[in-house]
Amino acid sequence: MKYVPHLLYVVRKEKMYEKEIAELQKIIDESSRIVFFGGAGVSTESGIPDFRSADGIYHQKYKYSPEQVVSHSFFIKYPEAFYEFYKEKMMMLDAKPNPAHLKLAELEAAGKLQAVVTQNIDGLHQSAGSKKVYELHGSIHRNYCMKCGKFYDAEYVKKSEGVPHCSCGGEIKPDVVLYEEGLDAKTMDGAVRAIGSADTLIIGGTSLVVYPAAGFIDYFRGKHLVVINKSSTEKAVRAELNIAAPIGEILGSIQVR
DSSP states (O other): OOOOHHHHHHHHHHHHTHHHHHHHHHHHHTOSSEEEEEOTHHHHTTTOOOSSSTTSGGGSOOSSOHHHHTBHHHHHHOHHHHHHHHHHHTOOTTOOOOHHHHHHHHHHHTTSEEEEEEOOOSOHHHHHTOOOEEETTEEEEEEEETTTOOEEOHHHHHHSSSSOBOTTSOBEEEEEOOBTOOOOHHHHHHHHHHHHTOSEEEEESOOSOSTTGGGGGGGOOSSEEEEEOSSOOSSOOOOSEEEOSOHHHHHTTOOOO
């Protein structure tokens, strides 16, 4: 047999989490109303930078802090600076779904997963085929004119020079939740109802530090609680199964049956 270094590495990694993957497989096999609650760690494996990890956006040097830039007041006062940052760091339109996104879509298609609740704004769950997705923080793929309300896609915003404008002359705003803004009530209600009716909640790729989103998991009353995250969560969670590993690697190993 020819020696293939990369293949050997993959096999070793799978063996490392063999027990955890087997436990997760058992939980998924006996579940019929799974809800997935995910954060930035789900998308980092697709090449989208997160904000809070050691090499994340919050640890990079900018004229203004990322917290300032992605705030409502900054957007209103300095739209040019906002869009310069937003287009470069938050609009990764070439990103593709990774094994985590694809497996969740497969679980939904099989009738095992009833919803995805995500803090991400990249739309990769929908690209992978997921239908029931509650986007707590909005989406880069929806942008609207603040004057007339007309909607524009992400390509239009990304390709525009400076601040994108509507055909009516109004400024366009991304349909994403900035700091100082509240979450959409309808989206919150749907997410809470889904979590509350789930028999299994899988929390993945999030440190549970962003509120109010992190508080949504308190509505879970089901049987199985699973956490898949490379680092420990900020919020204390009594999970039946904790897996400290990349989420795509773990979910990608699950069989849907």
